[in-house]
Amino acid sequence: MTAAVATSEKNTTPAAKPARPPRDEDPRNPLKRLARLFDKGTVELLTPFDECGFVAAHGLIDGTGACAYASDPTVQGGAMGDEGCRAILVAYEKALADGVPVIGLLHSGGARLAEGVLSLHAVGQVFAMMTRASGRIPQISLVLGPAAGGAAYGPALTDIVVLGPAGRVFVTGPEVVRSVTGEAVDMDRLGGPEPHGRRSGVVHVIANTEDDAFAQTRRLASLLGDQGTMNPDAVADRDLAGLLPDSPKRAYDVHPLVNGVLDGSGVELHPKWAPNIVTALGRFGGRTVGVIANNPLRLGGCLDSVSAEKAARFVRMCDAFGVPLVVLVDVPGYLPGVGQEWDGVVRRGAKLLHAFAEAVVPRVTLVTRKTYGGAYIAMNSRALGATRVFAWPTAEVAVMGAVAAVRVLHRRKLAEVADDLRPRLELELAAEHEKMAGGLDRAIQIGVVDEVVEPAATRRALAAAIAAAPQRRGQHGNIPL
Amino acid sequence: MPEVVRAEMVANVAEVNVKIGDTVEAGGALVLLESMKMEIPVLCEVGGSVTEIHVAPGDVIQEGDVIAVLQ
Numbered sequence A: 001m002t003a004a005v006a007t008s009e010k011n012t013t014p015a016a017k018p019a020r021p022p023r024d025e026d027p028r029n030p031l032k033r034l035a036r037l038f039d040k041g042t043v044e045l046l047t048p049f050d051e052c053g054f055v056a057a058h059g060l061i062d063g064t065g066a067c068a069y070a071s072d073p074t075v076q077g078g079a080m081g082d083e084g085c086r087a088i089l090v091a092y093e094k095a096l097a098d099g100v101p102v103i104g105l106l107h108s109g110g111a112r113l114a115e116g117v118l119s120l121h122a123v124g125q126v127f128a129m130m131t132r133a134s135g136r137i138p139q140i141s142l143v144l145g146p147a148a149g150g151a152a153y154g155p156a157l158t159d160i161v162v163l164g165p166a167g168r169v170f171v172t173g174p175e176v177v178r179s180v181t182g183e184a185v186d187m188d189r190l191g192g193p194e195p196h197g198r199r200s201g202v203v204h205v206i207a208n209t210e211d212d213a214f215a216q217t218r219r220l221a222s223l224l225g226d227q228g229t230m231n232p233d234a235v236a237d238r239d240l241a242g243l244l245p246d247s248p249k250r251a252y253d254v255h256p257l258v259n260g261v262l263d264g265s266g267v268e269l270h271p272k273w274a275p276n277i278v279t280a281l282g283r284f285g286g287r288t289v290g291v292i293a294n295n296p297l298r299l300g301g302c303l304d305s306v307s308a309e310k311a312a313r314f315v316r317m318c319d320a321f322g323v324p325l326v327v328l329v330d331v332p333g334y335l336p337g338v339g340q341e342w343d344g345v346v347r348r349g350a351k352l353l354h355a356f357a358e359a360v361v362p363r364v365t366l367v368t369r370k371t372y373g374g375a376y377i378a379m380n381s382r383a384l385g386a387t388r389v390f391a392w393p394t395a396e397v398a399v400m401g402a403v404a405a406v407r408v409l410h411r412r413k414l415a416e417v418a419d420d421l422r423p424r425l426e427l428e429l430a431a432e433h434e435k436m437a438g439g440l441d442r443a444i445q446i447g448v449v450d451e452v453v454e455p456a457a458t459r460r461a462l463a464a465a466i467a468a469a470p471q472r473r474g475q476h477g478n479i480p481l
Numbered sequence B: 001m002p003e004v005v006r007a008e009m010v011a012n013v014a015e016v017n018v019k020i021g022d023t024v025e026a027g028g029a030l031v032l033l034e035s036m037k038m039e040i041p042v043l044c045e046v047g048g049s050v051t052e053i054h055v056a057p058g059d060v061i062q063e064g065d066v067i068a069v070l071q
Helices: A030-037 A082-098 A117-133 A150-157 A174-181 A187-191 A193-200 A210-225 A255-261 A305-320 A338-342 A345-358 A373-378 A402-409 A411-416 A419-437 A439-445 A455-468
Strands: A054-061 A064-071 A102-108 A139-148 A160-163 A168-170 A267-269 A277-284 A287-294 A325-331 A363-372 A388-391 A396-398 B003-006 B011-016 B023-025 B029-035 B038-043 B047-053 B066-070
Touching: A030 A054, A030 A064, A030 A102, A030 A210, A054 A082, A054 A210, A064 A082, A064 A210, A082 A102, A082 A117, A102 A150, A117 A150, A139 A150, A139 A210, A150 A168, A160 A193, A160 A210, A168 A187, A174 A187, A187 A193, A210 A267, A210 A277, A255 A277, A255 A287, A255 A325, A255 A455, A277 A305, A277 A455, A287 A305, A305 A325, A305 A345, A325 A373, A338 A345, A345 A373, A363 A373, A363 A455, A388 A455, A396 A439, A402 A411, A402 A419, A411 A419, A419 A439, B029 B066
Parallel strands: A064 A102, A102 A139, A139 A160, A139 A168, A287 A325, A325 A363, A363 A388, A363 A396
Antiparallel strands: A054 A064, A267 A277, A277 A287, B003 B066, B011 B029, B023 B047, B029 B038, B047 B066
């Protein structure tokens, strides 16, 4: 196995410590893990494979250059010491110089206790490097075993975290939790797929097998590292209308629509955390794009504090790496309620406004059914600088539904009529209101929707709009919002 | 492990699509809720046999309320 891992001559510095023979039998051997990450026979080590706990390498992923570092859990549980952290920095320096993604393979108990504050300082230097590289090169973390303390915050500073089946992420392990607070909890509940997949949002992709974990990591590195170019002529139209239910009130799962727009299925990030908004990377017209879509099946597709934060971070990541955005809108509004207000929906919702308004990548919006109120603005509206806004012919663009609006605007007038006459009056007033304030025609008239597009002509229209826009990228980091 | 299906948001229960003892596949609809002026089916994630139903048509349910339990 290790025969596939060639140590590059110039980097084989004779280590002060005797080189340990690779343990072929141990699947946690970092060389084995690096060999699984890179294309066969392309791995070159950048640092010696010794007792320092980490090894850095570069190679190809799907034919495109990438750098990586891997912890060595067979030495002090993969703990991060001064020398090991320097190996991580070597991987970053090479990745920054080459402008390629850097991938961390983590299985580490955190800072090396025996080294004391020196190891904390070293871990801090890794964090600083990750932050300096943020938004400049894609950073992906694949957590293959327990990753605690510094090994937990490291991935959290990167753009995407993939969790393998044995991966667990926590600041302090079960033993410490028990001794400090008396709380009895196991590693799964503390930092396994369930809490990080659904509750915390720490992990973007959860893999059921190690093979899948490596495959997803490779795919993400390829999507971000080799984005390709948009070829709108290669985009075939598909009739996407059939992916929506007949009744405009009926909720539906938006995933088939997301996949219908993309060339094939993409990689969804945070599928179970804030599932009322879908964020996915995939190819469209051969080029990497990011798709953001309201999912009416969950919370009716409402925006809320968590989904706004999730989408905001995704928008900023795509913007930093020059990945165009396709925004599929079907949103009834922000989720109302005391829970949301106390949860900071104003502060956290503002992140999405900021993220879109700041983004310079091509970003096209398609309103499929409806877009109301504050959520209308937040979902890449014209006001926030959308490259182009499309709407399907039956889409509604409004502050709120027309009947709901007239109940507010004409409260007194409606209260004066008899109960049995009220519904009819509401409908009359609503029709009048729609003419004045809402409706697609009005949206086009004032320039907030550029074009009505048939569902069957949508893919080509979206692709053409992206291809025609200046291909720019934001000059900012990707702070873990 | 029983699958406990809870309400994600405040809603009115419009329909209950299953009864105790029914076997439901993953992705099958358990109830239909009305909220945000929309009809939102609640689907089970894993699937199994319905052992408890805690809602009836016309009920108003709060976020976190148990809708059904599957075994």
